[in-house]
Amino acid sequence: NAGVTQTPKFRILKIGQSMTLQCAQDMNHNYMYWYRQDPGMGLKLIYYSVGAGITDKGEVPNGYNVSRSTTEDFPLRLELAAPSQTSVYFCASSYSQGRGNTIYFGEGSWLTVV
Protein backbone atom coordinates (compact mmCIF):
# COMPACT_ATOMS: atom_id res chain seq x y z
CA ASN A 1 0.00 0.00 0.00
CA ALA A 2 1.22 3.49 -0.82
CA GLY A 3 -0.83 4.95 2.04
CA VAL A 4 -1.72 8.62 1.60
CA THR A 5 -0.22 10.26 -1.47
CA GLN A 6 -0.15 14.01 -1.96
CA THR A 7 0.87 16.05 -4.98
CA PRO A 8 2.56 18.38 -5.63
CA LYS A 9 5.21 18.33 -2.90
CA PHE A 10 6.27 21.92 -3.53
CA ARG A 11 4.52 24.79 -5.27
CA ILE A 12 4.93 28.53 -5.57
CA LEU A 13 1.80 30.50 -6.42
CA LYS A 14 1.29 34.14 -7.22
CA ILE A 15 -1.34 36.10 -5.32
CA GLY A 16 -4.72 35.57 -6.91
CA GLN A 17 -3.85 32.31 -8.65
CA SER A 18 -5.78 29.12 -8.00
CA MET A 19 -4.61 25.57 -7.63
CA THR A 20 -5.64 22.13 -6.49
CA LEU A 21 -3.71 19.94 -4.07
CA GLN A 22 -4.33 16.31 -4.88
CA CYS A 23 -4.71 13.60 -2.27
CA ALA A 24 -5.32 9.90 -2.69
CA GLN A 25 -5.37 6.99 -0.27
CA ASP A 26 -5.39 3.28 -1.02
CA MET A 27 -6.33 1.97 2.42
CA ASN A 28 -10.09 2.05 1.81
CA HIS A 29 -10.47 4.61 4.59
CA ASN A 30 -13.80 6.34 4.98
CA TYR A 31 -12.51 9.47 6.63
CA MET A 32 -10.19 11.97 4.98
CA TYR A 33 -8.84 15.27 6.22
CA TRP A 34 -6.92 18.31 5.16
CA TYR A 35 -4.72 20.10 7.71
CA ARG A 36 -2.46 23.08 7.40
CA GLN A 37 0.61 23.66 9.54
CA ASP A 38 2.25 27.06 9.74
CA PRO A 39 5.97 27.17 10.68
CA GLY A 40 6.55 26.04 14.26
CA MET A 41 2.85 25.65 14.86
CA GLY A 42 0.35 22.87 15.31
CA LEU A 43 -2.12 21.33 12.91
CA LYS A 44 -5.30 23.13 11.97
CA LEU A 45 -8.15 21.24 10.34
CA ILE A 46 -9.36 22.83 7.10
CA TYR A 47 -11.97 20.36 5.85
CA TYR A 48 -12.81 16.75 6.40
CA SER A 49 -14.96 14.10 4.78
CA VAL A 50 -16.70 11.10 6.32
CA GLY A 51 -17.28 9.39 3.00
CA ALA A 52 -17.79 9.91 -0.70
CA GLY A 53 -20.10 12.84 -1.36
CA ILE A 54 -19.92 14.19 2.20
CA THR A 55 -17.65 16.99 3.32
CA ASP A 56 -17.63 19.37 6.26
CA LYS A 57 -15.75 22.43 7.44
CA GLY A 58 -12.98 22.30 10.01
CA GLU A 59 -11.45 25.14 12.00
CA VAL A 60 -10.04 27.20 9.11
CA PRO A 61 -12.08 26.58 5.90
CA ASN A 62 -12.08 30.10 4.46
CA GLY A 63 -10.33 30.35 1.10
CA TYR A 64 -10.54 26.61 0.44
CA ASN A 65 -12.91 24.14 -1.13
CA VAL A 66 -12.99 20.37 -1.25
CA SER A 67 -14.84 17.59 -2.97
CA ARG A 68 -15.05 13.86 -2.39
CA SER A 69 -16.38 12.11 -5.46
CA THR A 70 -14.69 8.78 -4.63
CA THR A 71 -13.53 7.04 -1.46
CA GLU A 72 -9.92 7.31 -2.60
CA ASP A 73 -9.58 10.97 -3.59
CA PHE A 74 -9.96 14.19 -1.62
CA PRO A 75 -8.62 17.22 -3.52
CA LEU A 76 -8.22 20.62 -1.87
CA ARG A 77 -8.87 23.66 -4.01
CA LEU A 78 -7.34 27.06 -3.26
CA GLU A 79 -9.17 29.90 -4.95
CA LEU A 80 -7.55 33.34 -5.21
CA ALA A 81 -4.39 32.45 -3.32
CA ALA A 82 -3.27 34.87 -0.60
CA PRO A 83 0.06 35.13 1.29
CA SER A 84 -1.75 33.97 4.43
CA GLN A 85 -2.18 30.60 2.73
CA THR A 86 1.57 30.01 2.68
CA SER A 87 1.84 26.85 4.74
CA VAL A 88 2.46 23.13 4.70
CA TYR A 89 -0.65 21.16 3.84
CA PHE A 90 -1.19 17.61 5.05
CA CYS A 91 -3.80 15.26 3.78
CA ALA A 92 -4.71 12.41 6.10
CA SER A 93 -7.10 9.52 6.37
CA SER A 94 -8.54 7.13 8.92
CA TYR A 95 -10.82 4.13 8.74
CA SER A 96 -13.33 5.73 11.00
CA GLN A 97 -13.47 8.44 13.60
CA GLY A 98 -13.39 8.12 17.30
CA ARG A 99 -11.85 5.84 19.80
CA GLY A 100 -9.37 3.42 18.39
CA ASN A 101 -8.80 5.01 15.03
CA THR A 102 -5.45 6.46 14.13
CA ILE A 103 -4.81 9.00 11.43
CA TYR A 104 -2.35 8.38 8.62
CA PHE A 105 -0.75 11.43 7.11
CA GLY A 106 0.63 12.12 3.66
CA GLU A 107 4.10 13.57 3.34
CA GLY A 108 2.87 17.12 2.94
CA SER A 109 2.68 19.81 0.28
CA TRP A 110 4.74 22.94 0.80
CA LEU A 111 2.92 25.94 -0.65
CA THR A 112 4.31 29.47 -0.92
CA VAL A 113 2.16 32.36 -2.10
CA VAL A 114 4.11 35.40 -3.30
Next chain:
Amino acid sequence: GQQVMQIPQYQHVQEGEDFTTYCNSSTTLSNIQWYKQRPGGHPVFLIQLVKSGEVKKQKRLTFQFGEAKKNSSLHITATQTTDVGTYFCAAYGNKLVFGAGTILRVKS
Protein backbone atom coordinates in the same frame (compact mmCIF):
# COMPACT_ATOMS: atom_id res chain seq x y z
CA GLY B 1 -15.18 22.78 21.09
CA GLN B 2 -12.78 20.46 22.78
CA GLN B 3 -9.26 21.72 23.19
CA VAL B 4 -6.07 20.12 24.38
CA MET B 5 -3.32 22.32 25.76
CA GLN B 6 0.23 21.12 25.43
CA ILE B 7 3.26 22.30 27.39
CA PRO B 8 6.02 23.22 27.08
CA GLN B 9 5.97 24.73 23.62
CA TYR B 10 9.67 24.17 23.17
CA GLN B 11 12.45 22.33 25.00
CA HIS B 12 16.14 22.12 24.29
CA VAL B 13 17.97 19.36 26.18
CA GLN B 14 21.47 17.95 26.32
CA GLU B 15 21.75 14.48 24.87
CA GLY B 16 21.24 11.98 27.67
CA GLU B 17 18.87 14.21 29.64
CA ASP B 18 15.23 13.29 30.13
CA PHE B 19 12.33 15.09 28.48
CA THR B 20 8.64 15.33 29.32
CA THR B 21 5.72 16.93 27.50
CA TYR B 22 2.29 17.34 29.00
CA CYS B 23 -1.16 17.46 27.49
CA ASN B 24 -4.13 18.85 29.41
CA SER B 25 -7.85 19.09 28.77
CA SER B 26 -10.67 20.78 30.67
CA THR B 27 -12.98 17.91 29.77
CA THR B 28 -12.75 14.17 30.24
CA LEU B 29 -11.20 12.47 27.26
CA SER B 30 -12.33 9.14 25.84
CA ASN B 31 -8.83 8.46 24.65
CA ILE B 32 -5.64 10.27 23.72
CA GLN B 33 -3.17 9.71 20.95
CA TRP B 34 0.45 10.80 20.55
CA TYR B 35 2.18 11.60 17.28
CA LYS B 36 5.75 12.49 16.39
CA GLN B 37 6.78 14.74 13.54
CA ARG B 38 10.43 14.80 12.52
CA PRO B 39 11.76 18.10 11.14
CA GLY B 40 10.51 18.45 7.57
CA GLY B 41 8.38 15.34 7.92
CA HIS B 42 4.80 14.42 8.57
CA PRO B 43 3.13 13.38 11.83
CA VAL B 44 3.39 9.68 12.59
CA PHE B 45 1.23 7.86 15.10
CA LEU B 46 3.07 6.65 18.20
CA ILE B 47 0.47 5.31 20.61
CA GLN B 48 -3.06 5.51 21.93
CA LEU B 49 -4.13 5.51 25.59
CA VAL B 50 -7.65 4.60 26.55
CA LYS B 51 -7.88 3.57 30.19
CA SER B 52 -7.74 5.76 33.25
CA GLY B 53 -4.23 5.68 34.74
CA GLU B 54 -2.88 3.70 31.80
CA VAL B 55 0.88 3.59 31.32
CA LYS B 56 2.51 2.30 28.15
CA LYS B 57 6.15 2.05 27.22
CA GLN B 58 7.96 2.01 23.92
CA LYS B 59 11.67 1.53 24.59
CA ARG B 60 12.77 4.87 26.15
CA LEU B 61 9.31 6.47 25.75
CA THR B 62 6.74 6.27 28.54
CA PHE B 63 3.18 7.41 27.96
CA GLN B 64 0.73 8.01 30.77
CA PHE B 65 -2.99 8.80 30.91
CA GLY B 66 -4.22 10.57 34.02
CA GLU B 67 -6.59 8.98 36.50
CA ALA B 68 -9.28 11.52 35.66
CA LYS B 69 -8.60 11.13 31.92
CA LYS B 70 -8.02 14.86 31.59
CA ASN B 71 -4.28 14.85 31.11
CA SER B 72 -1.50 12.81 29.60
CA SER B 73 2.26 12.88 29.46
CA LEU B 74 5.05 11.59 27.28
CA HIS B 75 8.41 11.04 28.95
CA ILE B 76 11.61 10.24 27.11
CA THR B 77 14.46 8.80 29.15
CA ALA B 78 18.04 9.61 28.14
CA THR B 79 17.25 11.54 24.97
CA GLN B 80 19.13 10.85 21.78
CA THR B 81 19.56 13.00 18.69
CA THR B 82 17.08 10.75 16.91
CA ASP B 83 14.38 12.00 19.30
CA VAL B 84 14.35 15.50 17.81
CA GLY B 85 11.05 16.63 16.40
CA THR B 86 7.65 17.84 17.47
CA TYR B 87 5.45 15.71 19.69
CA PHE B 88 1.70 16.17 19.44
CA CYS B 89 -1.08 14.88 21.58
CA ALA B 90 -4.50 14.50 20.01
CA ALA B 91 -7.92 13.73 21.42
CA TYR B 92 -11.33 12.96 20.03
CA GLY B 93 -14.33 15.13 20.58
CA ASN B 94 -16.59 14.94 17.55
CA LYS B 95 -13.34 14.91 15.59
CA LEU B 96 -9.67 14.57 16.39
CA VAL B 97 -8.17 17.74 17.85
CA PHE B 98 -4.40 18.19 18.01
CA GLY B 99 -2.47 20.03 20.67
CA ALA B 100 -0.05 22.73 19.51
CA GLY B 101 2.89 20.38 19.96
CA THR B 102 6.16 20.43 21.87
CA ILE B 103 9.30 20.99 19.83
CA LEU B 104 12.23 18.96 21.16
CA ARG B 105 15.80 19.83 20.26
CA VAL B 106 18.69 17.68 21.48
CA LYS B 107 22.25 19.00 21.79
CA SER B 108 24.93 16.38 21.27
